[in-house]
Amino acid sequence: MKTSKLPSIKKADFKKIRNDFPLIVNTLVRGKKLIYLNNAATTQKPQVVIDAINNYYEKENSNANRGADYLSEQLTIKCEQTRQKIKLYLNARFTEEIVFTRGTTEAINLVAYSWGFYNLKKGDEIIISEMEHHSNIVPWHIISRLTGAKIRKLAIENDGTIKLDNLKKLLNKNTKLVTIVHVSNVLGTVNNIREICDLAHEQGAYVLTDGAQSSGHMKIDLQELGSDFFTISGHKVYGPTGIGALYIKKEMFDQIHPFHGGGHMIKKVTIEDSNYKDVPDMLEAGTMPLAEIVGLSSALDYVTDIDMENITKWEMELGAYAYDVIRKVRGIKIYGPSLDKKTAIFSFTHDEIHPHDIATVLDYEGIAIRAGHHCTQPLMNRFGIQATARVSLSFYNTKEEIDRFGVALEKAVSFFKK
Ligand code: PMP
Numbered sequence: 001m002k003t004s005k006l007p008s009i010k011k012a013d014f015k016k017i018r019n020d021f022p023l024i025v026n027t028l029v030r031g032k033k034l035i036y037l038n039n040a041a042t043t044q045k046p047q048v049v050i051d052a053i054n055n056y057y058e059k060e061n062s063n064a065n066r067g068a069d070y071l072s073e074q075l076t077i078k079c080e081q082t083r084q085k086i087k088l089y090l091n092a093r094f095t096e097e098i099v100f101t102r103g104t105t106e107a108i109n110l111v112a113y114s115w116g117f118y119n120l121k122k123g124d125e126i127i128i129s130e131m132e133h134h135s136n137i138v139p140w141h142i143i144s145r146l147t148g149a150k151i152r153k154l155a156i157e158n159d160g161t162i163k164l165d166n167l168k169k170l171l172n173k174n175t176k177l178v179t180i181v182h183v184s185n186v187l188g189t190v191n192n193i194r195e196i197c198d199l200a201h202e203q204g205a206y207v208l209t210d211g212a213q214s215s216g217h218m219k220i221d222l223q224e225l226g227s228d229f230f231t232i233s234g235h236k237v238y239g240p241t242g243i244g245a246l247y248i249k250k251e252m253f254d255q256i257h258p259f260h261g262g263g264h265m266i267k268k269v270t271i272e273d274s275n276y277k278d279v280p281d282m283l284e285a286g287t288m289p290l291a292e293i294v295g296l297s298s299a300l301d302y303v304t305d306i307d308m309e310n311i312t313k314w315e316m317e318l319g320a321y322a323y324d325v326i327r328k329v330r331g332i333k334i335y336g337p338s339l340d341k342k343t344a345i346f347s348f349t350h351d352e353i354h355p356h357d358i359a360t361v362l363d364y365e366g367i368a369i370r371a372g373h374h375c376t377q378p379l380m381n382r383f384g385i386q387a388t389a390r391v392s393l394s395f396y397n398t399k400e401e402i403d404r405f406g407v408a409l410e411k412a413v414s415f416f417k418k
């Protein structure tokens with residue numbers, strides 16, 4: 001990804017910032033210092049987030065929206081402040097455009113059931129790119145079976161990018177939704193959401209953007225991107241698991257129906273019938289993951305404080321360093337576009353050694369990477385492979401860690417080639 005020329009905070013500060021992550025600095029794996037290079041799976045949590053969750057259970061635990069008592073009122077305010085923080089973090093226009101979900105998977109399922117199920121019919125088309133995570137494919141298969149809407153594949157190029165001309169060829173008056181990941185969890189490709197939205201909107205189609213891998217690593221400006229739906233995952237933005245958010249553009253509200261039925265989302269219930277509040281309350285039935293909302297709030301403060309432009313800049317510097325280290329190892333093939341079109345996620349295969357074997361040997365050295373299909377089987381099929389090994393970086397990683405990883409990778413290759 002191209003980064004701006006803004007003055008970065010000193011690199012030394014990132015060394016200091018690393019100390020905020022107890023698991024990163026304290027963990028030994030078989031006597032060796034942990035090197036955590038699996039940040040696309042989930043990020044580690046800074047102490048402030050861990051403290052916020054502890055503090056919640058020690059001092060704040062109650063149920064939001066459920067009473068006139070002090071604790072409940074305070075918690076309700078805190079949840080709504082978190083919604084406001086997410087709105088600012090994503091530069092959405094209105095706070096009510098933000099719905100709490102358990103994460104990206106639930107957010108996409110919400111769009112599928114609350115919008116797709118009610119608004120799609122036989123003859124309609126949903127365009128899905130070949131680089132989607134299963135969580136942005138399978139819900140659409142379910143909806144396609146329920147409604148008769150057809151799935152159309154947006155093929156990707158050999159370098160792991162999307163050619164807008166291919167999208168143009170697929171778009172037509174029957175296209176109702178284009179659903180595309182912002183940053184690929186395998187290739188790191190940053191898709192051009194602004195242009196995708198322009199093309200889709202010209203045809204009257206809506207755009208869902210899976211922001212699971214972008215929102216922790218680059219500045220998100222929804223007013224600039226133009227997506228109608230956008231998702232984030234708390235656990236990939238240094239917050240807890242079990243919490244995330246879905247952005248729904250206000251203009252879509254009248255097409256949205258309830259997701260789960262239950263407490264809080266209703267205006268009136270009789271035995272025979274019920275009617276519902278507006279978005280977002282309509283989509284937040286039952287007790288929400290409150291400790292997790294409080295943890296996410298603290299995570300967003302933490303990341304905002306470091307400043308996302310600084311994070312992107314430093315991660316891309318680490319990424320360039322890692323790319324050189326991986327590329328030099330004999331027999332390795334790296335998938336995805338050039339560094340200016342991606343984030344610091346590197347998927348690779350070796351011409352003789354299985355990715356799982358590479359990951360296992362690295363684990364003996366205390367190095368955590370991911371190997372597998374990464375919940376992207378169509379993408380694996382596209383490249384004619386079963387799996388890749390994947391290194392994904394965060395701002396708390398260091399060049400020294402990447403060097404140690406490089407030595408271990410060389411060792412793994414020579415071990416299996418003996
Ligand atoms: N989409 C992408 C691109 C992802 O990387 C992931 C997580 N691996 C998901 C969706 C699922 O997100 P969550 O864990 O929040 O459900």
